[in-house]
Each structure stands twice: as C-alpha cells, then as structure tokens.
Amino acid sequence: MRNSHTFIFFIATMLAVVTACGKKNTTEVAVVPPPGADTVVLKKGVLHQKGAALTALCVIPASSLTAEQKVLIATLQGVVAKTSGEQIYIDEGGASSVWKNYLSEKYKIRITNYTSWAELLRHFAPKVSGYVLYNRTKNIRSLTAANSLCGPMNAIAVDASLETAVITAGIKIKKADMRARDEKWIWEHYPATFSRSLAAEQNPAIDHHLRDYITLTNAFTFYDGETPWRVDVLKALQPEAFCFGYGKEEFSMVANAAAAGVVMLPTDLAANLAPLSSVYDEAPLKQQGRTTPAAEQNVHYVTFLLSDGDNVGYDLWSMQQYFSHPLRGTFNMGYTISPSLVDLAPAAMRWYYEKAANTDKGRDFFVAGPSGSGYTFPSKMPAAALDQYVQRLNTFMAKSDLNIVNILDQGALERMDLWDKYLAQPNIDALLYTGYGEAPGGSIRFSANGKPVIEAGDNLWAGLEEEATVISNINARPADPYSRSGYTLVFVHTWTKDMSAISTVIAGLNKNVRVVTPDAFVQLVRKNLGTK
Structure with missing residues (x-):
C-alpha cells in the first residue's frame, strides 16, 4: 500500500x-x-x-x-x-x-x-x-x-x-x-x-x-x-x-x-x-549507469529502489527534487520511472539519464515503475489484455533503455504464469516484486528461461521499517552470494524517506555488505543463483 x-x-x-x-x-x-x-x-x-x-x-x-x-x-x-x-x-x-x-x-x-x-x-x-x-x-x-x-x-x-x-x-x-x-x-x-x-x-x-x-x-x-x-x-x-x-x-x-x-x-x-x-527526438535514450559487477566471495549484496516512478506527475516534479539532493551520486541507487515518458515527456527522461551519476563512487540506475508502462495489477487483468500489454511494454522498454520492471500486486508473488509472460519479452531481464500492503519476504525465483523474480527484502518506510531496523535485518543475513538469503532488495518509500535516510542505512551496514545498482544486483543473482 x-x-x-x-x-x-x-x-x-x-x-x-x-x-x-x-x-x-x-x-x-x-x-x-x-x-x-x-x-x-x-x-x-x-x-x-x-x-x-x-x-x-x-x-x-x-x-x-x-x-x-x-x-x-x-x-x-x-x-x-x-x-x-x-x-x-x-x-x-x-x-x-x-x-x-x-x-x-x-x-x-x-x-x-x-x-x-x-x-x-x-x-x-x-x-x-x-x-x-x-x-x-x-x-x-x-x-x-x-x-x-x-x-x-x-x-x-x-x-x-x-x-x-x-x-x-x-x-x-x-x-x-x-x-x-x-x-x-x-x-x-x-x-x-x-x-x-x-x-x-x-x-x-x-x-x-x-x-x-x-x-x-x-x-x-x-x-x-x-x-x-x-x-x-x-x-x-x-x-x-x-x-x-x-x-x-x-x-x-x-x-x-x-x-x-x-x-x-x-x-x-x-x-x-x-x-x-510534442518533442520528437529520434536520438536513442541511453542509461549511463550500466555496469558489470566484479565477482566477490563472502559478501551480502544490497540494492535500493525508490518508489512511485509509475506516476508521471511525480516523475515531472518530486523525483526531480529528490534527484537534486546533495548526497545523490555518493552511493549506488535505483529509481523507478515510467516508460510512458518516452511518448509523454521524452526530454525529461533524457534529462534524468544525462544527469545520472556514473562514477566509481556511485551510480544511478532506472527501473520501469509498477507494473510497466502504467500502474496495473497484472493478477487482475484478463489474460488476453495482459498478453497485449506486455508485448507493448517490450517496445517501451527498448525505446527507454530499461530492462527491469518493478511489479506491484497483491497476493500474486507465486503467480509464475503471470511473470513468465513479462520475462518472455526479450527486453525484460528481471522483475522486482513489491507487494501491495504485504510484508517483504526477500524470496527469489526464476522463470523457465532463467530470468529472476526478486521480492523486496525490506521496506525503508516510516511507520513500517525505520533505518535501524533495516540495518539490523541486513547485517543479520548471511554473507553468501551463492545463497538466496545473500541478497536484499530494499524498497524505499519516496514520501517518507530521503537520500539522507538511505545514506544512514548504508553507513550502518557491515563491511562485507556491498551496495550495488539494480542492474548489477540482477546480474549477480542470475550468475550466482540461476543454476540452483
């Protein structure tokens, strides 16, 4: 919720x-x-x-x-x-x-x-x-x-x-x-x-x-x-x-x-x-923050993902303010954004990509907001409508240089019949699942083609999980990249937690915890867990 x-x-x-x-x-x-x-x-x-x-x-x-x-x-x-x-x-x-x-x-x-x-x-x-x-x-x-x-x-x-x-x-x-x-x-x-x-x-x-x-x-x-x-x-x-x-x-x-x-x-x-x-821009949109992570042993991997990017009004106002925080670029960070900006505000999407941090100190990476090119609960859509939707979403993903989708649904985590439809699309490499009003469980499962569905492990959200709780939860998990429990997706509630809150969590993590961008996180999950 x-x-x-x-x-x-x-x-x-x-x-x-x-x-x-x-x-x-x-x-x-x-x-x-x-x-x-x-x-x-x-x-x-x-x-x-x-x-x-x-x-x-x-x-x-x-x-x-x-x-x-x-x-x-x-x-x-x-x-x-x-x-x-x-x-x-x-x-x-x-x-x-x-x-x-x-x-x-x-x-x-x-x-x-x-x-x-x-x-x-x-x-x-x-x-x-x-x-x-x-x-x-x-x-x-x-x-x-x-x-x-x-x-x-x-x-x-x-x-x-x-x-x-x-x-x-x-x-x-x-x-x-x-x-x-x-x-x-x-x-x-x-x-x-x-x-x-x-x-x-x-x-x-x-x-x-x-x-x-x-x-x-x-x-x-x-x-x-x-x-x-x-x-x-x-x-x-x-x-x-x-x-x-x-x-x-x-x-x-x-x-x-x-x-x-x-x-x-x-x-x-x-x-x-x-x-x-009314802006027509044929130059391809290109994210700057893509990276290939180095393989490490005895570490726990964490990625942070900011909520609400499916909202075009948010993308055109509050996210730009969030993006202007002085701490941005000092750590790796993920943001949800609407692929529909390709049509509705391509200049704004290009601005975000051009301004994204891309240094060894910190990178910004964008993920399609829930649940793709618009806000829907896939579990409640007629099968034929969902088929058509994900096929069009695949085109949006290519045009916007996005390859990961945040899914927001309720009681649908086990519905691999739905997620296989998303992951069958060539431009979608992974789904990051956040349940509507559901406690995060941190599970990871794979489609038949080896692409993962990764559930949030923590919600950095005032009234649900504060900074100290998230720090304690992550530090208690194993430093084992070959175990599903060796990965934590932290979903950040944009209205109640800012960059300072994320920075506080990172500062409190054990030295063997690695904070990576969502694309690096997905690559590591697929490489280290995909055959298990």
Whole structure:
C-alpha cells in the first residue's frame, strides 16, 4: 500500500488532488458529435498521442494566474498543441522551470515570456473555435463536463467569472453551456465524440494539471469514485487503452481498471503534457549507469529502489527534487520511472539519464515503475489484455533503455504464469516484486528461461521499517552470494524517506555488505543463483 502515492507530494508544494479516465458508453444510442467536432488526427509515439512538433514556447508563470485562469490556459494549451509548433507552457517554478530551460538549451526551443493570460489568449485566438462555459463555484462537476468537450469542440473551458473578459479578448462563440451539467450528462448525450484509446479521471478541484493533455487528445473526463458507472466507462475503451489521472482510492481504482483490461497512468498532477509530448527526438535514450559487477566471495549484496516512478506527475516534479539532493551520486541507487515518458515527456527522461551519476563512487540506475508502462495489477487483468500489454511494454522498454520492471500486486508473488509472460519479452531481464500492503519476504525465483523474480527484502518506510531496523535485518543475513538469503532488495518509500535516510542505512551496514545498482544486483543473482 502506498499511502501517499499521488496525494501528498503536491500538497506540500502546490495545490493538489487526483484523477483518472473514462470513455463513451457503447450501450447508449449513437449520437451525432457536437457541431464543429475536432477532426485533427494526432501523431503517436510508441502508444500515446502527441502534439504537433514543438518549435517555440509562450511561457506564462503559474503565479500570475488565478485558479480559473489556469483552467482556461491549460485548455488553450491543448487546443493549440493539436496543430501548432508554437505552444504554451505554464511555468510553476522548481522542476517545471528545469524542463523549460532544458527544452531551450537541448532542443533550441524559442522562448517568449507572457505575464497576461488575456494577451496570451489574444495571440492564439485564431486557433480557438469558441468556449465552453462552466461554473465551478456553483457546480464543481461542470468543469469536468466542460473539459471533456474542449477537445472535440476545439474550445477553451471558461468559468462564468471570466466570460466577459474572454469575449473582450476575442473569443465570442459559446460552443456549449455546462454550468448545470456533469460528466454523466456528457456521457449520455455525446457518446460518439471521444477518444477510445484513453480517458481521464480528474478531480475537479485540480486547476491546470493534465487538462491540457485531456483537451489535446479528446479524452472523456470523469470523477465518480469506484462505482459501477466508472467500470462501464472503462469497459467501453478499446484494447490497450489507458486511464490517465487518478481516482479516489488507490487499490480499488487500479483493480477495477485492471479487471476491465485498462491500465492506469497516474498523471493527475502532471502539468504541460501537451507541449512536453510534442518533442520528437529520434536520438536513442541511453542509461549511463550500466555496469558489470566484479565477482566477490563472502559478501551480502544490497540494492535500493525508490518508489512511485509509475506516476508521471511525480516523475515531472518530486523525483526531480529528490534527484537534486546533495548526497545523490555518493552511493549506488535505483529509481523507478515510467516508460510512458518516452511518448509523454521524452526530454525529461533524457534529462534524468544525462544527469545520472556514473562514477566509481556511485551510480544511478532506472527501473520501469509498477507494473510497466502504467500502474496495473497484472493478477487482475484478463489474460488476453495482459498478453497485449506486455508485448507493448517490450517496445517501451527498448525505446527507454530499461530492462527491469518493478511489479506491484497483491497476493500474486507465486503467480509464475503471470511473470513468465513479462520475462518472455526479450527486453525484460528481471522483475522486482513489491507487494501491495504485504510484508517483504526477500524470496527469489526464476522463470523457465532463467530470468529472476526478486521480492523486496525490506521496506525503508516510516511507520513500517525505520533505518535501524533495516540495518539490523541486513547485517543479520548471511554473507553468501551463492545463497538466496545473500541478497536484499530494499524498497524505499519516496514520501517518507530521503537520500539522507538511505545514506544512514548504508553507513550502518557491515563491511562485507556491498551496495550495488539494480542492474548489477540482477546480474549477480542470475550468475550466482540461476543454476540452483
């Protein structure tokens, strides 16, 4: 169980909440799409849709925008990114500024700064067909309904408080009035309107995050909790569909989606996905920290793996802050990261790989977050859906230079029928298993082709295992690389333990304990235990 999985990291730094996805109900009578429905066909990466090739950014600071102005500008981002290389970027500072600057330096993206949302709207007014009206104060779900229609109507979402100003800025056509509506009304009246490859479950209390990508991709948007209606929405999506955003309760959110053959992609707090996805970079992504470990006798091997990298919002914010810790690079470390960044934010993934530590003092190594290119419980997916998912994951792994997958599931450690499907893929060399709400057992087992499934041996997690406990547990285990008990995978809870905590554990370990990167750990397990 990841108590803080999506909710906590932005609460401490900016406004936050959560969301996910949806799609049209095939049981409804087909309805003609709304007048002037968008017909732009977007390019795709490995799987996810992308905006027009990025050439320039019009940047506006988030601090200059009110909540409803953020919604407006985010939906404008999505409309513009459908067809224009000149796009919009909301700069939130921190990691957000890091990506903006990297786009300028690495990809020579021209930057123009704006301080007025109205000026920005006037600049892009020719790209906009009109506006969809909502009133979040009187009906919070009217925003959810409006956001759904922005993409198909090529329109921006406008709160009632901004309507006059928007008309003054030159956007005079009201495409729809959702002030008294919600997403269920949209689902009933416009079932033929939305993308079938994704939907978005987005908390209506969130302002700009993800709303640009929702608009770009014509994603149906909802936020209903884990209800039968939500299941109907997910079942109406096509095979290989993803549900973006985040739901109200983690386990049931993921379990319900998995049972419908849909993979969750936590993105509810991901900003600027429209422009970030619009980077097209054919240069191969390459990890720097790969190494071939030297064989040693009478040692115990340990590797540390940081949690929550499946969350794209986390990858684009909190992980960058974690990565900036002064102790990074002073020891070997593993990080989970989403392979979907290959499509959604390739520049950010390249930044991590370029900045990764790669010296004898310490190396950084990346592993695909649970449970692959999105968050799912493989044990709850239909067999055919899982087959299709792991085959596509194999392509993501190659494109992102990843070769190990972190699996998060519950009560499924023994399910080698599932793990054999993953490990049959040529670009997946090992699985690192972390049980949802389960005590770590440290077991190691092998697929028929000799690839290992390695269970976490300890959780460095406040309230579960503190530093002293992890130190004591590891030091008590045998220094025997030819025994399964000679290896410990430590899963680090990113929300409660930082680099200082990991450094404290390492400092307390016996001299015959070796801390290695996850790739070296897997190589040693296969070499020393694979024939046993």
